[in-house]
Amino acid sequence: MGAVSDAKKAYRLLKRALASRKAVQRVRRRLADHEPHPIEHYQVAVYFADGAVNMYQMRQWYRPLTELAKRWPVVVLSRSATGADLLLDEDGPPVAFVPTVRDLERFIGTQDIRVVLYVNQNTRNFQMFRYGRRWHVFINHGESDKMYMTTNQYKAYDYALVAGQAARDRLSRTLWDWDIDRRTIEIGRPQADHYSGSLPYAPDDRTVVLYAPTWEGDRPSAHYGSIATHGEALVTELLASGAHRVIYRPHPRSGVVDDGYGAAHRRIIAAIASANAADATAQHIYDDGPELGWQLAAADVAIVDISAMVYDRLAVGKPLMITRPVDERASVDTNGYLSDCEWLTAEGARDIVAEVERVRADEAAIARLRMWVQHYFGDTTPGAATEKFHAAIEQLMHKWDRWQAVEIGAVRTDEDDDDEEADEEEV
Numbered sequence: 001m002g003a004v005s006d007a008k009k010a011y012r013l014l015k016r017a018l019a020s021r022k023a024v025q026r027v028r029r030r031l032a033d034h035e036p037h038p039i040e041h042y043q044v045a046v047y048f049a050d051g052a053v054n055m056y057q058m059r060q061w062y063r064p065l066t067e068l069a070k071r072w073p074v075v076v077l078s079r080s081a082t083g084a085d086l087l088l089d090e091d092g093p094p095v096a097f098v099p100t101v102r103d104l105e106r107f108i109g110t111q112d113i114r115v116v117l118y119v120n121q122n123t124r125n126f127q128m129f130r131y132g133r134r135w136h137v138f139i140n141h142g143e144s145d146k147m148y149m150t151t152n153q154y155k156a157y158d159y160a161l162v163a164g165q166a167a168r169d170r171l172s173r174t175l176w177d178w179d180i181d182r183r184t185i186e187i188g189r190p191q192a193d194h195y196s197g198s199l200p201y202a203p204d205d206r207t208v209v210l211y212a213p214t215w216e217g218d219r220p221s222a223h224y225g226s227i228a229t230h231g232e233a234l235v236t237e238l239l240a241s242g243a244h245r246v247i248y249r250p251h252p253r254s255g256v257v258d259d260g261y262g263a264a265h266r267r268i269i270a271a272i273a274s275a276n277a278a279d280a281t282a283q284h285i286y287d288d289g290p291e292l293g294w295q296l297a298a299a300d301v302a303i304v305d306i307s308a309m310v311y312d313r314l315a316v317g318k319p320l321m322i323t324r325p326v327d328e329r330a331s332v333d334t335n336g337y338l339s340d341c342e343w344l345t346a347e348g349a350r351d352i353v354a355e356v357e358r359v360r361a362d363e364a365a366i367a368r369l370r371m372w373v374q375h376y377f378g379d380t381t382p383g384a385a386t387e388k389f390h391a392a393i394e395q396l397m398h399k400w401d402r403w404q405a406v407e408i409g410a411v412r413t414d415e416d417d418d419d420e421e422a423d424e425e426e427v
Contacts, residue, residue: 023082023085027084031097037094041112042094042112043073043115044072044113044115044393045077045111046093047079047117048079048080049080049083049125050079050122051080051082052085052086054083055087055252056141056252056290056292057120057141058083058087058119061139062090063194063196064190067194067386068393072115075095075096076092077116079099079104090290108131114135115135115393115396116128116131116137117138118137119139120141121153129156135158135396135399136156136158137159137160137161138160138161139160141308142308143377144308144310144311145306145333145337145338147222147331147333148222149167150174154171154183160183160185162186163187163377163378164188164378165375166375167184169335189312190386191312192312192315192316193382193385193386195293195294195296196292196294197291197293199298200285201245201285206245207356209238209244210249211249211302211304212249212313213225213230213251213254213323214309215252215253215255215257216257217330218257221330223326224325224330225251226349227265228260229323230344233349233350235248237349237350237352238353238356239275245283245284246285247287249288249295250268250288252288269286297316300319301318302318303320303344306322306323306325306330310322311376314377315376320341320359320369321342321359323349342359
């Protein structure tokens with residue numbers, strides 16, 4: 001059995017290696033058809049070492065980065081062939097495919113990159129940290145109260161762009177000996193200024209409910225996913241009511257660790273298809289598209305797990321419920337919004353129709369929601385977060401200029417000292 005198992009593993013590794021090689025060749029062929037990158041052109045880079053499965057982390061930044069590029073040219077440094085392939089397909093910034101460290105060095109050596117942005121904590125980020133004379137800045141891929149948001153890895157970056165005071169409070173409670181005031185810059189949520197996509201249904205008098213669960217997690221402390229514990233029950237009830245429209249937008253990694261979780265996910269998709277087949281006017285949606293925005297804005301009520309989706313929806317300022325994890329080992333930060341949110345238990349999911357109506361009509365809950373929106377995102381006036389984002393980059397550019405001037409001044413001082421010593425020798 002051991003020999004058979006080893007042979008299967010070897011086959012899988014070989015198959016993966018061949019697929020990776022083909023993907024690299026495909027991306028290189030595609031880039032060969034593009035105009036070459038201008039020399040000394042890009043000043044902002046987004047470092048992305050992940051493949052297709054984590055593209056959602058990049059997609060939400062496309063439009064904010066497009067706006068930013070009008071002032072400071074932006075390029076994505078893509079380390080993975082599958083990630084680069086999708087980036088070339090989608091409406092994002094220009095792509096530099098740099099799978100090896102040599103490729104990376106060669107490219108940044110031709111550019112004027114002063115700020116490097118990171119959307120996640122991929123271990124390969126460390127390979128980029130070696131390059132000084134530029135700011136390394138963590139921008140994340142969403143605001144949340146998950147343990148991911150307080151990792152000690154924040155200390156690896158020169159700066160972190162955070163949504164608001166809630167993020168600073170969270171980091172202050174967790175990180176030792178780290179200057180929060182100096183190392184973080186508040187920018188709100190610029191993605192909210194660019195909510196995109198058109199409605200895939202004709203609005204009517206149905207109450208629209210967005211159910212956006214996260215994946216199952218890869219360890220007990222991150223067992224936030226609700227598809228298997230809440231999801232089937234609540235979707236079944238909402239589909240049967242005749243008065244609701246369900247938008248089901250699961251995390252793209254749902255089921256990658258737990259086959260049972262993946263099976264529950266597939267049953268929900270099948271139930272939605274069946275409900276639509278029985279009543280074409282229902283227009284329930286299984287949403288796995290790249291666009292994120294219309295779902296958050298259109299839903300009358302949102303049901304989400306502990307994830308960045310809580311705060312994506314919070315920025316909209318409309319009613320939402322958070323699924324309470326069944327696994328007691330799941331880490332829940334109850335110092336922030338989760339201390340005051342509308343929890344949905346697994347038992348409550350079976351009475352979801354009544355729960356939806358309750359949160360829509362509860363004025364006290366709506367008032368609390370507005371207070372938390374301010375705490376997490378500050379000014380949510382359209383355009384305000386984009387202005388903060390641009391101001392943060394401008395601040396970093398000015399700091400880059402100052403350090404560059406100091407370095408040039410130091411070099412000149414050394415040269416002057418050398419000249420003086422030469423003059424003294426001649427005398």
